[in-house]
Amino acid sequence: MIHRFSIEAFPQSKETEAALAALTNEREFAKAKLTVHFGGMSRAAKHYVDNPSPQFIIVEENGTSDDIHRGLEALADVVEPGRKVIVIGAVNDVQAYRRLINEGVSEYLVGPASTADIAAAIVSCVKDASSAPKGRVISFIGSRGGVGSSTLAVNTAWTLASLNREEVIGIDFDFNFGTMALALNLDPKQPVFEALTEADRIDPVLVERFMTEHGSHLSVLSTSGSTRELSEPSIEAVERLIEICRSMAQYVVVDLPRHWSGWVSSVLLLSDEIVVTANPDLANLRDAKLLFDWLRGRRGGAINRLVLNKADIAKRNQLSAKDFRDTLDIAPSLTIGFDPTLFAQLANNGQTLGEGAKSHRLNEQLRQFAQQMGGKKGSIARQAPPKLLGWLKRPAKTK
Ligand SMILES: Nc1ncnc2c1ncn2[C@@H]1O[C@H](COP(=O)(O)OP(=O)(O)OP(=O)(O)O)[C@@H](O)[C@H]1O
Ligand SMILES: [Mg+2]
Numbered sequence: 001m002i003h004r005f006s007i008e009a010f011p012q013s014k015e016t017e018a019a020l021a022a023l024t025n026e027r028e029f030a031k032a033k034l035t036v037h038f039g040g041m042s043r044a045a046k047h048y049v050d051n052p053s054p055q056f057i058i059v060e061e062n063g064t065s066d067d068i069h070r071g072l073e074a075l076a077d078v079v080e081p082g083r084k085v086i087v088i089g090a091v092n093d094v095q096a097y098r099r100l101i102n103e104g105v106s107e108y109l110v111g112p113a114s115t116a117d118i119a120a121a122i123v124s125c126v127k128d129a130s131s132a133p134k135g136r137v138i139s140f141i142g143s144r145g146g147v148g149s150s151t152l153a154v155n156t157a158w159t160l161a162s163l164n165r166e167e168v169i170g171i172d173f174d175f176n177f178g179t180m181a182l183a184l185n186l187d188p189k190q191p192v193f194e195a196l197t198e199a200d201r202i203d204p205v206l207v208e209r210f211m212t213e214h215g216s217h218l219s220v221l222s223t224s225g226s227t228r229e230l231s232e233p234s235i236e237a238v239e240r241l242i243e244i245c246r247s248m249a250q251y252v253v254v255d256l257p258r259h260w261s262g263w264v265s266s267v268l269l270l271s272d273e274i275v276v277t278a279n280p281d282l283a284n285l286r287d288a289k290l291l292f293d294w295l296r297g298r299r300g301g302a303i304n305r306l307v308l309n310k311a312d313i314a315k316r317n318q319l320s321a322k323d324f325r326d327t328l329d330i331a332p333s334l335t336i337g338f339d340p341t342l343f344a345q346l347a348n349n350g351q352t353l354g355e356g357a358k359s360h361r362l363n364e365q366l367r368q369f370a371q372q373m374g375g376k377k378g379s380i381a382r383q384a385p386p387k388l389l390g391w392l393k394r395p396a397k398t399k
Contacts, residue, residue: 001204003122004167004249005133006033006054010047012040015112016060016088022115029119031216033165041071041087048078052164055133055250056122060088060111065096072103084125084133088113132247135167138373139254139271141264143278143288148309148336150174150255151343152277154183157253158352159363159370161217167249169211171241172222173267174257175230181222184214185350192221192241193230199237207244219249238263239270251373268295273303273373275333279310280318285327292328305333307369313338334369336362 011017020036023029033054037043041061048057057079061068068089075085084106089096092110100108107121126132138156142149154170161168172178175193188210195202195210211219221241245252254271256264268274276291278284288306295304306328308321325331346356354363 001028002031002208003029003126004031004033005056005122006166006250007035007056007058007122008044008047008054009034009036009058010040010044010060011036011038011058011088012060012062013111019113019115019118020058023118026115026119028123031167033167033217041068041075045071045074045078048075053080053083055135056084056086056125058086058088058118062090062111065089065091065099068096068100069103072100072105082134084122086118086121086125088118126247135169135246135248135250135252136272136373137242137246137252137254137270138273138275139256139267140275140277141256141268141291142258143276143284143291145258147258147277147279147284148343149258149275149277150179151183151347152275152307152309152334152336153253153255154180155352155354155366156275156370156373157218157220157251158184158214158354159366160251160253160373161215162354163367163370165217166251168218168251168253169245169249170218170220170222170253170255171245172220172255173238173264174255175223175233176226176228178223178225178255178257179347180220180255181212181224182350183347184218184220184352186212186214186220186222188212188220188222188224191223191226193223193233195221196233196237196241199234199240202237202240202244204244204248207241207248221245232261233263235263235266238267242267242270265294269298271302273305274299275305275307277307277309278324279313280308280320280324281314282319285319285324288324289327292330304330306330308332308335310338311335333372334365336365 009020011020017038024032024034041059044059061071086107087100087105088109088111090111097108106125109117109121140149140153157168157170170180172180181188189212190210192210210221213219242252254267276288278288321332321335349356353360
């Protein structure tokens, strides 16, 4: 299996640094995003004060087990929840190993660690999809049909992939008439619906077979269009597909059809963020209100966003951003004007805004919009700081 994880490593010795640097030469890790910063655990703790956390953090600390413990405490204060931490150290005793695993470290390696040891440690953290690091699921839905939700989804997916060069998987759940592949000028290998026929069969290898790549960081599961009469997919299969995708990439961008059914609502419930796109008319306002009321009633503090698209489509009679804010109690995260020439040109060329209109000012707005996602510092998800090592905790195991 090809791993697309983001990995940051903080070696303290030249040997470990060399072993880490060679990781992406391993076939399985050729697509991983690896960054190596020399300086061990103390450098890592300083680094994450100002930087977002990758899926895997590998730290080396060659001092005593108390030094490792202190380093982990400092890390726990600054690293975002759900990340895997692998420690490389000089301490070689079972008690120390147990203590570290109890504290939530995913793997402990006694140095010097070879490239193969490091690769094996990462793989062992993800043997079981449920324990793999989880990418963020961002679902896009229109308050009504045709509002521009898919256009926004594909442009956000592209922007996320190019912004930090992190892996993004786009899933187009409009099984018959989805345009995610078309919008990126791709020819899907197999329609995503076929991946959903048996929930138990869905695993990373199957997902790879259905994915079509766009550049080096964005892959999509979509359709080339079909009039086949399809039955509703099972909730179990849809949830499993998303679960596998989020174990393979930092972001999963889900394009939902404007269609209300059990599986659509279950995707909304499992998403980390939901982006509701609306156009400025009364029917959109009513349906956006229905959606936000439903989401707020069921999703506690999860992040819901509103995007007002085609905002100036009917200058005289349209509703304003203020009307939406007052009724929905949420300010638009992004407001996009009506520009049929631009969007028709991009759609017809199979290009995103960043590809076909690089200097358009909407690119910067999209970058800021994408930057708010990801539970990074300053975003809503960061407001509750992780408890000391609580984010790493899992049951003890013995070696
Ligand atoms: N700001 C905009 N200005 C002008 N046209 C736009 C704008 N945003 C999107 N469009 C166009 O609106 C049409 C519908 O967009 P899109 O398919 O993204 O909407 P949707 O909400 O996903 O629709 P559906 O309900 O079919 O899934 C497309 O032709 C797209 O190019
Ligand atoms: Mg759509």
